[in-house]
Amino acid sequence: MDTQRVALPTFRTATAADVPSLVALIESAYRGESSRAGWTTEADLLEGQRTDPEGVMAVLQGQDSRMVVVESDGTLLACCQLENRRGHAYFGMFAVRPELQGGGLGKQLLAEAERLAGGEWGAKEMHLTVITARADLTAWYVRRGYTRTGQTSAFPYGDERFGLPTRNDLEFELLVKELP
Template sequence: MATAERAAQPTFRTATEADVPALVALVESAYRGEASRAGWTTEADLLEGQRTDPEGVAAVVGGSAGRMVVAESGGALVACCQLENRDGHAYFGMFAVSPVLQGGGLGKAVLAEAERFAHQEWGADEMHMTVISAREDLIAWYVRRGYARTGEMSPFPYGDERFGRPTRDDLQFELLVKKLGQPEGV
């Protein structure tokens, strides 16, 4: 893991349309290209090209089924995540932490805020997410926070460059699930 700079305690808010360019830049920096290698969440060895685009982020920000959560520290946008309210459970996605702040507890704080919101505000009993199954280090991070591997896989969208250009042909997503309102894992 990269050595992280400590961020001040973040403040959370719902993203607005004005945040879209900064959100796209944050997500790209956390997962793609050389800048992403400053953190440990990079997908640069698995995928080239973009992770998201302004249209996709704007659709999440303007969507009625959920919200894009922004974490700010010292006046800067430093992390984000997408939450969707889906029939009794919440979906967690588009999670990004500034690469230079990864490993310092900011991601854990964002995840905790997302779980708190989904459980308290929406009454969601579970949080669901999908993670590229080849990302064993990332899956292990979620498991330590109480998420369970389900073994339920879904295909990677090969051929749709909105999600990047895979550098290997075995990518798929695994569903991870956590019961909300329960203590965090070790």
């Protein structure tokens, strides 16, 4: 009988040593061919990078931000950015390894992020933005209690740090959830 133990995923705050793995995880979930193994790919909307080491490090070093990671046996499986914005929290840089998407890990990480934002920061709401062309992703958040606000903001065209758009109609919509 095989008695190999599988480590349960654990949540923790990322450190500077995690930056290369975080960049690779985020890129794999959103860009290039590897992202097509999951359902969160933006490969048909954007080429180029999703983030870079400087962007991830800025989250780690931010006074009111943190990067939460899920790991198992030393391997990063998922991550998200949380920012304390006085009264509400912002949720971003959400990524789950493409081959693990659809298995509930993202739902668990989102719930943990909401717990941390409400419990540790006293945030009353969680805010996030979704590219409006991502109807499937918007629907996923709505099923988790987020409300579409109709408030949109422009995609940062011309700033290659956020990718190279393949369309000229990209914009973000703000989604909000009240936290207990």
